[in-house]
Amino acid sequence: MIQDLVVHFVYIGYALGVLLTFGTVLTWVERKQAAVMSDRIGANRAYVRIPFTQIRLVWWGLFHGIADGLKMLLKEDWRPRSYDWYAYAVAPWVVFTPVLLVFAVIPFGGTLDPGNLLQALPAAAAWFDGQTYPMQIARLDAGLLIVFAFGGMSIIGAMLAGWSSSNKFSMLGASRAGSQMISYELVMGLTVLGLILIYGTLDLNVMVQRQSGILLGFLPAWGVFVQPFAAILFMAAAIAENKRIPFDLPEAESELIAGFYTEYSAMKMGLFMFAEFIEIAIVSALFTTLFLGGYNLPYMADAGFTFPGNHVVPMAHGLVVVTQLLVFLGKVLLISSFQILIRWSLPRFRYDQVLVFAWKFMLPLAIANLTVTAVAVWALTP
Amino acid sequence: MSGQHKGAPVTRKPHVRKAYWNAPTMTWWERAYLFEILRGLFITGGVFLRNMGKWMTGRKGALTTYYPEETRADYAAGNRGKHILTQRPDGRPQCIACNMCATVCPAQVIEIDAAFDAGDPAHPRYPSRFEIDYSRCIFCGLCIEACPEDAIRMVKETPALPSGDRDHMWLNLTELISWNPQSDVAKPYPPRDGPGSAR
Numbered sequence: 385m386i387q388d389l390v391v392h393f394v395y396i397g398y399a400l401g402v403l404l405t406f407g408t409v410l411t412w413v414e415r416k417q418a419a420v421m422s423d424r425i426g427a428n429r430a431y432v433r434i435p436f437t438q439i440r441l442v443w444w445g446l447f448h449g450i451a452d453g454l455k456m457l458l459k460e461d462w463r464p465r466s467y468d469w470y471a472y473a474v475a476p477w478v479v480f481t482p483v484l485l486v487f488a489v490i491p492f493g494g495t496l497d498p499g500n501l502l503q504a505l506p507a508a509a510a511w512f513d514g515q516t517y518p519m520q521i522a523r524l525d526a527g528l529l530i531v532f533a534f535g536g537m538s539i540i541g542a543m544l545a546g547w548s549s550s551n552k553f554s555m556l557g558a559s560r561a562g563s564q565m566i567s568y569e570l571v572m573g574l575t576v577l578g579l580i581l582i583y584g585t586l587d588l589n590v591m592v593q594r595q596s597g598i599l600l601g602f603l604p605a606w607g608v609f610v611q612p613f614a615a616i617l618f619m620a621a622a623i624a625e626n627k628r629i630p631f632d633l634p635e636a637e638s639e640l641i642a643g644f645y646t647e648y649s650a651m652k653m654g655l656f657m658f659a660e661f662i663e664i665a666i667v668s669a670l671f672t673t674l675f676l677g678g679y680n681l682p683y684m685a686d687a688g689f690t691f692p693g694n695h696v697v698p699m700a701h702g703l704v705v706v707t708q709l710l711v712f713l714g715k716v717l718l719i720s721s722f723q724i725l726i727r728w729s730l731p732r733f734r735y736d737q738v739l740v741f742a743w744k745f746m747l748p749l750a751i752a753n754l755t756v757t758a759v760a761v762w763a764l765t766p
Numbered sequence: 767m768s769g770q771h772k773g774a775p776v777t778r779k780p781h782v783r784k785a786y787w788n789a790p791t792m793t794w795w796e797r798a799y800l801f802e803i804l805r806g807l808f809i810t811g812g813v814f815l816r817n818m819g820k821w822m823t824g825r826k827g828a829l830t831t832y833y834p835e836e837t838r839a840d841y842a843a844g845n846r847g848k849h850i851l852t853q854r855p856d857g858r859p860q861c862i863a864c865n866m867c868a869t870v871c872p873a874q875v876i877e878i879d880a881a882f883d884a885g886d887p888a889h890p891r892y893p894s895r896f897e898i899d900y901s902r903c904i905f906c907g908l909c910i911e912a913c914p915e916d917a918i919r920m921v922k923e924t925p926a927l928p929s930g931d932r933d934h935m936w937l938n939l940t941e942l943i944s945w946n947p948q949s950d951v952a953k954p955y956p957p958r959d960g961p962g963s964a965r
Contacts, residue, residue, distance in 0.1 A: 420821070421814045614799070711897040729810040730803060747800075 391498065399487050399521055402713070406665035407658050408449040410720055416445065417721060418728045435760045437670075451607045455543065456654035464549055464647045471548035476648065476655035479541030482534040483659045484665060489668050491528035491589040493519030493679050493708040494686040500701045518589050519679075519708070527588040528541040528580065531670065532573060537624065538659070539565045542627075542634065543658075549647035557643025561627060561634035561733060567742035568624040570632075574750035575621065578757035579607055579674055585751040592678030596685040602635070602692045604682035607675035613753045615675045617746055623723060624742070626660065630730040633738055668719035679712040803892040834928045841922040844903045848925035849898055851942045854889075859943055861917035862894040867909035874908060896942060901935040902924055907958055 412427070419426025428445035441447070466472045474633040496519050531561055546558020572732040580586060583594045608615045618689055624631035635643030642648075645656045672678060683689050684707075688699040699707070733741065797800050820827030831838050841847065852860045863880035881894035909918055927937050 417814065420817045420827060421810050423817065423827075425828045425830055425832055428832075480813070725807060725814065727810055729806050 387498075387512050387515060388655070390515075391496070392521060395521045396521065399492070401488055402482070402492070403484060403662050403677065405663040405666060406716070408453070409446075410661045410664055410724075411449050411452060411657075411722060412446055413717075414724050415448065417724050419730055420726070431560070453654070456651045458532050459650040460653065461650040468548040468551050471544045472647075473652075473752075475541050475545035475548060475561070476652045476659075477541075477643075478544055478656045478734055479538050480659040480662075482541075483663050484744070486531050486534045486666050487669065489524055489530045489588055490666075490673055490679060491518060491520040491592055492669075492712045493705060495519070496705060497701055501705065519629045519705075520589055523589060524587070526586050528576060528586045531588075532569065535572075536565075536569060538663075539569075544636070545648065546644035549644070551647050553640045553642075553646045554644050557634045557636075557640045557646070560640075561644055564627070564631065564633060564738055564742075565625055567739055568621045568746075571742055571746045572618060572621040572625060572749050574747070575611075575617040578611050578614045578754050581754075581757055581761050584612055588673050588678075592673055592680065593685070595677040596680050596690075596691055598682070598690070600684065600765065604677060606677045606682075609644040611757065613749065614757075617670075617750050617753070618674070619671060621742075621746065622671065623726065624738070626667055627665075628660070629725070629727045630732050631736050631738055632732060636732065664720050664723055665716055668716040668723065670716040671719050676715055679708040681707065681711055704751040830949070835925060837924060841924075843922060845922035846907050846920045847922045848900075848920065848937070849909070849942060850919055850921055851896065851939070852919060853943060858886075859893060859917065859939070860915050861893050861896060862889055862915055863891045863896075864914065866914060867918055870898040870908045872906060872908065873902045873904050875902045893939065896939040898937050898942070899932075899935060900927055900937060907932040933935040 386672040416426045418424075426445060427448045428442060430441045430447040430451040431440040431449050432450075433440050463469070463472070495516050497514075497516045499509040499514050502509040502512070522530075542561040542565070543558050545563070546554040546556075549555075579591070580658060580691040583591050585591060587593075591607075595604070595606050599609055603609050629633050632642075634640075635645070637643075640646065642653075645653055648656060681689075683691050686704060688704070689695075691697070772944035854860055861865075861878075863878050865878055865880070868874075868876040868878050875898055876895050877897045877899075878897065879895035880891050883890055883892050905920075907920055910920055923938060927935060
């Protein structure tokens with residue numbers, strides 16, 4: 385029992401560390417990638433001076449994230465004379481917390497066998513008694529449902545923030561956020577239903593394991609090859625869900641100043657921004673898990689590689705664990721970078737276009753995709 | 767404008783506004799939206815990869831200049847960048863501290879303290895202090911026009927302006943004169959023989 389607790393505390397620490405690091409690093413990636421895309425140099429002035437020397441570490445502007453955090457912490461925490469100060473104070477956390485909670489059900493690695501890893505310490509290895517743990521904070525049968533449940537909660541935060549600010553801009557932003565997020569959550573759910581039909585499970589870890597097979601004799605059985613339409617629709621809906629350009633209507637700064645968090649300052653506003661950047665990582669992690677084979681390389685499973693033609697390359701357990709952790713982080717970073725590419729390439733939709741796009745374009749496509757998948761699964765299942 | 771007929775009936779054709787644009791027509795390919803978005807993403811992604819490739823192979827992948835560590839090499843020859851003071855052959859400033867430039871300066875940024883040098887009867891007045899406040903200078907070049915002695919000129923390079931506060935945006939006599947007059951090809955120094963030259 386204590387062993388379970390230890391392992392899960394390690395997992396939670398790892399997950400929190402990864403998410404907060406991603407939240408900070410992605411601010412840097414966003415700035416730097418935007419600069420490189422538009423022939424600029426980008427943020428590179430913030431530095432850390434090694435004490436008692438004149439050596440300044442610039443590191444390509446990586447420390448701008450720290451400068452941002454310091455600025456947010458030290459700024460005046462200005463509050464509007466709101467009629468609902470409790471909702472106002474609690475709203476950033478209602479946005480921020482579910483974003484972190486979603487990661488609880490996302491598997492960031494295969495099966496961990498602590499006894500195998502700790503062979504150098506026989507006492508510790510014996511303590512774990514050969515028990516194995518999936519590298520996932522909460523192994524739930526309803527994993528995907530939890531994702532949508534927590535994902536839906538951030539709407540409440542946005543609405544609370546907009547309502548309690550007693551500001552017209554905030555209110556407009558919040559109502560936009562509400563209608564947009566509800567519309568796109570529907571699309572997102574329908575795209576994922578196809579995958580649920582194919583894999584026959586809601587458990588994300590099982591989904592990843594199903595994707596390590598081989599398709600048509602040579603393709604890795606990734607979700608993106610099984611459900612290509614769903615992958616595109618899911619990505620678009622997820623960006624809309626995250627309220628980023630081209631769907632950033634709720635915080636359209638040219639029209640609404642900052643939308644539902646107009647009246648927030650200092651670290652409260654920082655929490656909204658931080659939640660947005662962490663959600664980029666979460667969306668990437670979900671996309672990786674559902675469509676890109678999760679923590680596995682192509683043809684890879686917990687035991688090792690199984691290449692087409694039944695070439696089996698077994699791997700040591702420690703190597704597998706490290707590979708899976710790194711591959712997951714690498715895939716998440718790549719997809720995050722792709723999202724940032726989209727953010728700096730496309731212009732913003734008009735508000736009516738956003739909703740028309742959801743209800744008249746993406747929803748029919750998602751339903752068509754689901755219908756075809758259902759018919760195909762019914763026809764192909766013996 | 768003579769010869770106009772007063773009161774003649776004026777007939778004008780109705781003004782037809784010129785059409786500057788047509789209604790946008792899009793092919794089905796463009797209206798499908800996704801393909802054009804992908805094309806756009808390929809363009810921006812291509813620029814990103816090209817620039818990243820340059821950065822990672824040690825070249826510069828940006829068009830902008832990393833000012834002030836790096837300044838543009840292609841300033842125009844006549845660019846009014848920063849002021850310099852010309853020198854006599856012995857290295858002393860050519861300036862006679864007549865205060866013409868300080869008088870004409872619209873931003874009033876030039877401060878000159880005159881001093882007397884008995885050892886040089888030809889030019890007994892010289893500036894003991896000559897400072898320009900670049901936080902206020904508007905780089906109009908009127909001081910150059912006003913100078914009777916060709917003692918102040920402007921070169922195309924910009925002064926090292928970026929600074930944390932305005933007090934560090936002053937250039938003093940030493941900085942203004944630390945300049946090699948031989949490198950000015952437009953006005954060689956010492957001046958060539960001819961009409962108007964001192965020799």
